[in-house]
Amino acid sequence: MPTPLSRLLLLAWLPLAGGALAQEQASTNRATDLKERPGFDSRTVAPLASGAPVKVVSRQGGWTQVESGTQRGWVRAFHLRFEATVVTSSSSGGSLGGLTSIFGFGGRKAPETSRVATLGIRGLTPEDFKNASPDTAALRKLQSFRADRASAERFAKEAKLAPVTVAYAAEGGGS
Amino acid sequence: MAALLLAAAVPVHAQLDFGRILDLGKKAVEVGEQVQQATKEYTVEEEVALGEGITAGFLGATKLHPDERLQRYVNRIGRWLALHTERADLPWTFGVIDTDAINAFAMPGGTVIVSHGLVRRLTSESELAGVLAHEIAHVLKKHQLSAIKSDAGWSAAATGAKAYAADRIGRSSGGDVLGLKSQLANAGVDLVKDGLFLRPLDRGMEYEADRIGVVIATRGGYDPYGFVSVLTMLAQAKPEEAGESITFSTHPSAADRLAELEKVVPTALEKYASQPQVAGRFRQALGAK
Numbered sequence: 092m093p094t095p096l097s098r099l100l101l102l103a104w105l106p107l108a109g110g111a112l113a114q115e116q117a118s119t120n121r122a123t124d125l126k127e128r129p130g131f132d133s134r135t136v137a138p139l140a141s142g143a144p145v146k147v148v149s150r151q152g153g154w155t156q157v158e159s160g161t162q163r164g165w166v167r168a169f170h171l172r173f174e175a176t177v178v179t180s181s182s183s184g185g186s187l188g189g190l191t192s193i194f195g196f197g198g199r200k201a202p203e204t205s206r207v208a209t210l211g212i213r214g215l216t217p218e219d220f221k222n223a224s225p226d227t228a229a230l231r232k233l234q235s236f237r238a239d240r241a242s243a244e245r246f247a248k249e250a251k252l253a254p255v256t257v258a259y260a261a262e263g264g265g266s
Numbered sequence: 267m268a269a270l271l272l273a274a275a276v277p278v279h280a281q282l283d284f285g286r287i288l289d290l291g292k293k294a295v296e297v298g299e300q301v302q303q304a305t306k307e308y309t310v311e312e313e314v315a316l317g318e319g320i321t322a323g324f325l326g327a328t329k330l331h332p333d334e335r336l337q338r339y340v341n342r343i344g345r346w347l348a349l350h351t352e353r354a355d356l357p358w359t360f361g362v363i364d365t366d367a368i369n370a371f372a373m374p375g376g377t378v379i380v381s382h383g384l385v386r387r388l389t390s391e392s393e394l395a396g397v398l399a400h401e402i403a404h405v406l407k408k409h410q411l412s413a414i415k416s417d418a419g420w421s422a423a424a425t426g427a428k429a430y431a432a433d434r435i436g437r438s439s440g441g442d443v444l445g446l447k448s449q450l451a452n453a454g455v456d457l458v459k460d461g462l463f464l465r466p467l468d469r470g471m472e473y474e475a476d477r478i479g480v481v482i483a484t485r486g487g488y489d490p491y492g493f494v495s496v497l498t499m500l501a502q503a504k505p506e507e508a509g510e511s512i513t514f515s516t517h518p519s520a521a522d523r524l525a526e527l528e529k530v531v532p533t534a535l536e537k538y539a540s541q542p543q544v545a546g547r548f549r550q551a552l553g554a555k
Contacts, residue, residue, distance in 0.1 A: 153491030223326030236337040243345035252487030
């Protein structure tokens with residue numbers, strides 16, 4: 092288990108590592124079915140016990156393609172658990188000076204807080220924000236990309252997106 | 267998943283960089299009750315002006331991605347989604363910033379920013395729609411304004427500017443906001459300098475935006491599970507990867523958010539699960555071969 096310091100040092104090497112960091116290992120968080128295709132009405136390849144280790148292959152909407160032993164199929168996304176959890180710092184000091192994100196690694200239970208006081212963003216420090224002068228040219232550029240209603244509607248039609256009427260869901264799952 | 271990152275905690279460093287605006291704010295605070303009134307509601311014009319200042323300040327610290335085709339693509343998705351909300355007529359503006367970190371932000375008044383690092387990790391338009399819809403939800407519920415109001419220093423700055431500028435903005439038919447001459451836009455810039463983006467929204471606001479966002483994406487005709495899929499990706503991201511991002515360290519964990527969404531999505535939205543994911547057009551827009 093690396094020390095916090097070595098973890099921070101590890102961050103400096105990130106640009107070399109690229110996007111290959113996403114972990115493939117997951118486990119089921121309840122007993123579920125391995126389906127042949129994404130969808131409840133698809134054939135069940137095999138039942139999976141709660142806690143069964145799987146390897147993630149791809150994702151599609153509410154379904155995740157996994158390998159379980161020698162079998163491959165689709166599991167409900169809600170039925171998977173991943174090891175890595177980002178730990179948020181519970182420190183409450185007002186200082187924004189340090190890049191002190193704290194991470195938890197696999198196996199360790201991640202404490203959770205709803206807020207963090209200090210954190211680091213690669214390539215973007217609190218000082219960057221503090222020292223930035225407002226870029227009005229960039230703001231105008233950004234606003235020049237706006238889409239009007241007609242072009243948005245055309246765009247939706249091109250992809251056969253048909254609007255439906257649905258009420259917002261209530262907290263706690265009422266519909 | 268992502269949001270403008272604010273907190274209710276009182277910043278001990280709020281005195282920095284505020285200058286004149288803060289002085290105005292202090293005067294306003296002395297007015298007491300009246301100030302409470304004044305901060306209660308922003309007019310749409312005021313909200314937009316504040317948001318433009320925040321966006322200008324934000325763009326001073328980061329930069330837009332050069333792919334204009336991608337920028338316009340994201341704007342069409344975003345505008346389409348916003349059309350199906352109660353604030354369809356805000357000056358909705360969407361943008362991609364040129365960083366590989368995984369992030370997304372919403373500014374008051376209808377500006378939504380996503381990072382290229384996030385977009386390139388997505389697999390379909392329905393996933394991107396899920397992200398944009400979540401940010402749109404923050405704007406609809408004025409979560410950022412609530413956070414600004416709940417922070418003593420920020421609130422003082424914004425209130426002072428608001429008091430100073432209310433009359434002016436009311437009369438100028440919105441002509442000068444882009445020039446950032448409005449005091450509210452300037453206050454927005456100061457809020458960015460003061461760390462507006464470094465502190466998170468309440469967890470409850472994130473869950474609320476998650477719930478509303480999936481409904482907005484569904485209304486737009488997308489597979490409601492696009493955002494669920496994004497959360498799966500986020501849950502999979504390793505801490506090293508996540509460490510690049512404000513989003514990760516300031517939001518509830520992706521696992522917790524999936525658990526919350528599971529209470530809502532299957533009951534209310536499962537019947538729309540066969541709506542399109544639009545993966546082909548997404549790959550094209552991203553320039554993937």
